[in-house]
Amino acid sequence: MGNEEHQKIKDGIKSTFDNVAKSYDENIQFIISAQKMVELIELDSDELHILDLSTGTGNIAVELGKKFPNAKIFGIDISDEMLNIARSKTKEQGIDNITYHVQDVENLAFGDMKFDLITCGYGIFFYPNMDRFFCDVCAMLKEDGKFIFSTFSEDAFQPYSKIFLEMLEENYGIKPPQRLENRKLSTEDEIQEFSSQVTHKKLEVREVEIKFPMQIQEWWKLLNSTGYQGLLSQLESNYEKFEKEYIEHLKSLSKDDSIEFNANSFISVLHV
Numbered sequence: 397m398g399n400e401e402h403q404k405i406k407d408g409i410k411s412t413f414d415n416v417a418k419s420y421d422e423n424i425q426f427i428i429s430a431q432k433m434v435e436l437i438e439l440d441s442d443e444l445h446i447l448d449l450s451t452g453t454g455n456i457a458v459e460l461g462k463k464f465p466n467a468k469i470f471g472i473d474i475s476d477e478m479l480n481i482a483r484s485k486t487k488e489q490g491i492d493n494i495t496y497h498v499q500d501v502e503n504l505a506f507g508d509m510k511f512d513l514i515t516c517g518y519g520i521f522f523y524p525n526m527d528r529f530f531c532d533v534c535a536m537l538k539e540d541g542k543f544i545f546s547t548f549s550e551d552a553f554q555p556y557s558k559i560f561l562e563m564l565e566e567n568y569g570i571k572p573p574q575r576l577e578n579r580k581l582s583t584e585d586e587i588q589e590f591s592s593q594v595t596h597k598k599l600e601v602r603e604v605e606i607k608f609p610m611q612i613q614e615w616w617k618l619l620n621s622t623g624y625q626g627l628l629s630q631l632e633s634n635y636e637k638f639e640k641e642y643i644e645h646l647k648s649l650s651k652d653d654s655i656e657f658n659a660n661s662f663i664s665v666l667h668v
């Protein structure tokens with residue numbers, strides 16, 4: 397796949413997240429996960445430099461800002477609209493040690509700057525050159541620095557996401573960009589293999605359970621306010637037809653119009 401195609405994928409991702417920015421924080425699983433990630437972080441120094449990649453609406457950056465008020469935190473994302481939400485949320489909470497920058501993680505503009513900690517929540521599987529990204533980013537860590545990243549586990553959103561993707565493809569010929577279908581770092585083996593590309597002292601992979609009951613209508617709203625929105629927007633005039641078919645199908649599988657929502661994840665800590 398050439399650069400032009402990579403750029404097309406990124407433009408699609410940017411436009412998806414620009415569109416969902418205002419409702420993104422209704423998805424509380426991202427806030428729960430950010431809190432769980434930041435709970436794991438232990439750093440002594442006061443003058444820390446921290447980089448939060450694909451910061452989105454700043455969920456991880458904000459938790460870091462609260463825990464490390466003397467750190468200098470940089471949040472970056474390709475979606476201006478996600479960053480606008482992050483900026484107002486940060487201001488509302490009286491946090492003043494985070495700056496947000498529109499940048500592509502595959503083309504970062506921090507010069508020779510080195511970081512004590514780099515975080516990335518649910519971002520890596522979006523990057524067309526994820527191997528190169530990983531090596532470049534680890535090279536931006538100080539000695540003894542850490543790279544912490546979260547990814548969804550194989551059973552996350554199942555079986556509802558699988559049914560969604562199957563119905564979209566079978567009935568409407570819509571499918572995710574091929575590059576984004578595989579290598580989601582959704583198993584411990586895959587994370588270990590991915591991490592082996594960079595020399596490191598230790599890798600800790602923690603499985604985190606994020607599960608709660610959810611009304612089917614809430615799940616539908618969630619599909620419309622996350623990365624899946626990029627697929628739904630391709631339905632154009634068939635959107636309502638698909639909504640009806642999909643919701644009816646889920647209702648046929650449920651007793652009380654609710655599902656067991658599951659955003660189980662891995663939080664991986666790489667010590668370089």
Ligand SMILES: C[S@@+](CC[C@H](N)C(=O)[O-])C[C@H]1O[C@@H](n2cnc3c(N)ncnc32)[C@H](O)[C@@H]1O
Binds near residue numbers: 410449453455475
């Ligand atoms: C699922 S959201 C995660 C946001 C946040 N880290 C969280 O945990 O809530 C993924 C984010 O990755 C961003 N993103 C995707 N590709 C990117 C790239 N190449 N460079 C920078 N950001 C990117 C999207 O714009 C989106 O905000």
